[in-house]
Amino acid sequence: MLKSDIVKNRVALITGASRGIGKAIAEALAKDGIDIAGVDINIDELRPAMKTIEDTVGRKTAAIQADVGDSASIERAVEESIRVFGNISILVNNAGITRDNLILRMKDKEWDDVLRINLTGTFNCTKVVIKSMVKNRYGRIISIASIVGAMGNIGQANYAASKAGIIGFTKSIAREYANRGITANGIAPGFIETDMTKGLPEDVRNTLINQIPMGRLGTPEDVANVVRFLASDEAAYITGQVIHVNGGMYM
Numbered sequence: 001m002l003k004s005d006i007v008k009n010r011v012a013l014i015t016g017a018s019r020g021i022g023k024a025i026a027e028a029l030a031k032d033g034i035d036i037a038g039v040d041i042n043i044d045e046l047r048p049a050m051k052t053i054e055d056t057v058g059r060k061t062a063a064i065q066a067d068v069g070d071s072a073s074i075e076r077a078v079e080e081s082i083r084v085f086g087n088i089s090i091l092v093n094n095a096g097i098t099r100d101n102l103i104l105r106m107k108d109k110e111w112d113d114v115l116r117i118n119l120t121g122t123f124n125c126t127k128v129v130i131k132s133m134v135k136n137r138y139g140r141i142i143s144i145a146s147i148v149g150a151m152g153n154i155g156q157a158n159y160a161a162s163k164a165g166i167i168g169f170t171k172s173i174a175r176e177y178a179n180r181g182i183t184a185n186g187i188a189p190g191f192i193e194t195d196m197t198k199g200l201p202e203d204v205r206n207t208l209i210n211q212i213p214m215g216r217l218g219t220p221e222d223v224a225n226v227v228r229f230l231a232s233d234e235a236a237y238i239t240g241q242v243i244h245v246n247g248g249m250y251m
């Protein structure tokens, strides 16, 4: 495939695309004329999410079940995406989980699961997808970190470590592949209204809102808009950066 075709026929592989921020990213990129390979462990939620994009936006999509924390599963998912679409020009590492606990109570499994899915998952997907990006000498890698990776949070040592890890990982990839036409950037959302934050008790939510200068939690679309920009041609000279989307909560 010629480089001009890859830039024209853009395809984004998005992990955790069945709901929340990942789903909003899939919808936003599709509206920009990009085909979507949605990857999620939850195929039952992913299929209807991808179908809605096909029906409403009219872009081609694929719903692929995979566990980002399992390298063999991700290899199969990437092979399947390349078989369906021909190439992947944009990777969005979005799948993530929380298993909150104070460090004295944190179980090994809570630590391991969060690191495996959030950080090793980002490594697994990037390692496989970047192979085809190097061949094409074009690629955009966008990884969803978190405000917590920059400022820490009580009860989230595992999550904060995984997200800080994504930031260091992103900067290293940016340096390694800048001369192959590949950019790597992170986005660090603040607190966003999704299933992940739905369970916050009312008093915790109010305390949080008091710490946000803009006085509200973010929306998945607030994050998706930055992905759109980083995936666009206008962002060609931006790499190794972390863009904070947090209503001013951390500056």
Ligand SMILES: NC(=O)c1ccc[n+]([C@@H]2O[C@H](COP(=O)([O-])OP(=O)(O)OC[C@H]3O[C@@H](n4cnc5c(N)ncnc54)[C@H](O)[C@@H]3O)[C@@H](O)[C@H]2O)c1
Pocket: 015, 016, 017, 018, 019, 020, 021, 022, 039, 040, 041, 042, 066, 067, 068, 069, 094, 095, 096, 097, 117, 144, 145, 146, 147, 188, 189, 190, 191, 192, 193, 194, 195, 196, 197
């Ligand atoms: N919601 C927030 O406030 C917030 C803030 C900062 C960062 N983030 C990050 O944004 C990303 C998306 O968060 P969200 O709020 O939309 O969460 P969410 O829980 O609503 O969605 C996460 C998605 O990831 C999928 N997933 C989970 N484990 C997986 C695995 N092993 N393999 C493949 N898919 C898997 C889930 O099925 C789900 O579709 C996460 O990385 C999260 O850490 C969220």
